[in-house]
Amino acid sequence: MYRIVLYTVSPFNVKAKLFIKGRENIFKTIANKVDLTKKHIWFHFASLGEFEQGRPVLEELKNKYPHKSIIITFFSPSGYEIRKNYDLADGVFYLPLDTSKNAKEFVSLINPEIVIFTKYEFWFHYFKALKDKGIPLIIISGIFRPNQIFFKWYGGFYRHMLSLVTHFFVQNEESVKLLKGIKLEQISLSGDTRFDRVSENAKNPRQLALIEKFCGVSPVLVAGSTWPQDELLLAGLIDQFPGWKFIIAPHEIDAGHLEQLLKLIPDGLRYSQFNENTIDFRDKQVLLIDNIGLLSSIYQYGLIAYIGGGFGTGIHNTLEAAAFGLPVIFGPKYDKFQEAKDLISFGAAISISSIEELSAAFKTLQTDKNAGVTAKKYVQDKTGSTLQITNYLESYI
Numbered sequence: 001m002y003r004i005v006l007y008t009v010s011p012f013n014v015k016a017k018l019f020i021k022g023r024e025n026i027f028k029t030i031a032n033k034v035d036l037t038k039k040h041i042w043f044h045f046a047s048l049g050e051f052e053q054g055r056p057v058l059e060e061l062k063n064k065y066p067h068k069s070i071i072i073t074f075f076s077p078s079g080y081e082i083r084k085n086y087d088l089a090d091g092v093f094y095l096p097l098d099t100s101k102n103a104k105e106f107v108s109l110i111n112p113e114i115v116i117f118t119k120y121e122f123w124f125h126y127f128k129a130l131k132d133k134g135i136p137l138i139i140i141s142g143i144f145r146p147n148q149i150f151f152k153w154y155g156g157f158y159r160h161m162l163s164l165v166t167h168f169f170v171q172n173e174e175s176v177k178l179l180k181g182i183k184l185e186q187i188s189l190s191g192d193t194r195f196d197r198v199s200e201n202a203k204n205p206r207q208l209a210l211i212e213k214f215c216g217v218s219p220v221l222v223a224g225s226t227w228p229q230d231e232l233l234l235a236g237l238i239d240q241f242p243g244w245k246f247i248i249a250p251h252e253i254d255a256g257h258l259e260q261l262l263k264l265i266p267d268g269l270r271y272s273q274f275n276e277n278t279i280d281f282r283d284k285q286v287l288l289i290d291n292i293g294l295l296s297s298i299y300q301y302g303l304i305a306y307i308g309g310g311f312g313t314g315i316h317n318t319l320e321a322a323a324f325g326l327p328v329i330f331g332p333k334y335d336k337f338q339e340a341k342d343l344i345s346f347g348a349a350i351s352i353s354s355i356e357e358l359s360a361a362f363k364t365l366q367t368d369k370n371a372g373v374t375a376k377k378y379v380q381d382k383t384g385s386t387l388q389i390t391n392y393l394e395s396y397i
Contacts, residue, residue: 003097014254018077022094030109033091040071041397042112044095046121047076049317051083053141054118056196056386057393062088064390065397071110075121082292098123107133114396116140118193124157127164136166136396140389141193143338144175151178169389172338190389192339194319195382198296202323202379206297210274211247214287215301218245221362222326224295225251225316226308228260230331234306235264236355237362238286247298249289251308251316258290299324303372304365306358310334310351318343323379327371329361339378348375 010016034040043058045051051074062070070088073095074080084092091110096102103125115130115137130137149155150162159182169190170176179187223234226248238246248268250257262268268286269278271294289295299305305321310331318328318340328349334340343349348371350361365371 015077018081019094022077022080023096026094026096027105027109030091030093030106034071034110035069035090036109036111038069038111039113040069040090040110041065042071042073042110042115044073044115044117044121045075045079046119047074047079048082049079050118050121051079052197052317053192053194054116056193056200057116057140057389059088060386060390061393061397064394068397071112095123095126098125100125100129103129107135114138114393116393119143122158122161124161127161131164137164138167138169138389138393139165140169140190141385142168142170142175143172143192144170144178145336146174146178150182167392169385169392188388188392191382191385193385193389194317195379196384196386198317198319198323199379199383201296201320202300202376205300205324206294208294208297208301210271210276211287211294211298211301213276214247214269214274214281214284215245216282218243219366220245220247220302221304221306222295222299222302222321223248223306224299224308224321225249226306227251227312228257229311230306230308231261231264233352233355233358237358238265240359241362242285244285246286247289247302248286249295249298253290253292258288261288296320299326302326304329304362306330315340318349319379322348322375325372325376327365327368327375329358329365343375343378346374346378347371348378 006016006020010020041061043054045054069090072089072092075095080094086092096106107129112135115135117139119141127137150158162184167186168179169188171192176187176189221244234248250261265286268288269281269284271287271289272291274281299321305326305328307315307318307328307330309316310333314336315330315334321328322343328343330351332351332353334351340349344351352358352361
């Protein structure tokens with residue numbers, strides 16, 4: 001059914017088209033690129049966010065075992081297209097759709113000695129193929145909630161799928177209790193590997209001369225992974241605070257969205273059109289980031305962060321900003337994110353639902369000198385899960 005839906009919408013949807021095209025002749029592509037005589041360490045990620053979450057574990061394993069070959073798969077085009085040339089992997093591929101035939105062929109082809117899935121992604125046929133071959137499957141940075149189907153009276157099939165996992169490394173106590181409540185014991189409370197990733201990034205950020213030039217001596221709000229409803233609120237905030245500069249990095253940077261954003265903020269300066277010869281940048285209050293890969297380093301130039309997604313399916317990464325000591329503001333949909341709840345409880349974040357609340361939160365954080373310090377300490381105190389996980393994985397390698 002999923003395949004039918006994809007083919008139906010692909011003429012009108014870029015991601016669906018990439019999803020299908022990327023899987024054409026996938027087994028032939030893998031066979032041509034991978035050394036089929038080797039065993040591999042297989043990492044699977046849903047998308048780019050999960051890649052960044054599992055990346056510290058991948059890089060630590062590669063550091064300890066440089067001779068080992070690593071295979072990466074992605075479910076989503078947004079992860080694959082950005083990381084398809086990742087230099088620590090011997091092959092980066094789309095995950096073939098989850099059918100019994102595909103799973104058996106893929107597992108036989110790459111011959112993994114251990115498999116690591118990050119956070120979520122539960123594919124029955126792949127899990128079963130690994131179990132049938134006695135290959136350990138580890139879930140890292142897992143997080144579970146009571147309303148998920150695993151914990152419903154009708155979720156027997158999905159509970160069985162979880163029983164095929166060798167070991168779970170989960171983010172919080174609630175996840176431990178939920179899994180033990182369905183008689184799963186192979187669980188470790190490890191926290192979230194993203195804390196290690198963002199902490200390391202904050203120690204050695206990429207220096208961005210043009211961003212620094214744009215900011216000058218002005219205080220800066222960095223808005224990351226924004227969506228149209230976030231941007232509508234931010235446009236109102238920009239008018240209220242002419243003494244501040246704003247850097248907005250939208251989640252989608254296609255031509256249509258950028259055109260819409262420039263209509264909303266006509267004086268916005270596009271990063272791709274900003275260079276050393278740009279004369280009038282000092283008069284510009286807003287810089288629009290129209291490429292991918294800069295956001296995690298841009299936070300170093302801000303004093304306050306706004307994180308997008310809170311008016312849609314859920315907020316994006318708050319930890320990248322918090323690691324640099326930025327207090328954060330985000331929309332109302334954050335209940336699935338433990339770190340967002342924690343940051344609010346510690347006074348390092350504020351959730352808003354309107355322009356009035358956004359303006360009030362922005363004013364509050366301008367004068368609260370402890371919020372940023374608290375945000376940074378929160379991240380630092382949560383590091384260490386990568387070492388815990390890699391120590392466990394070593395017993396299988």
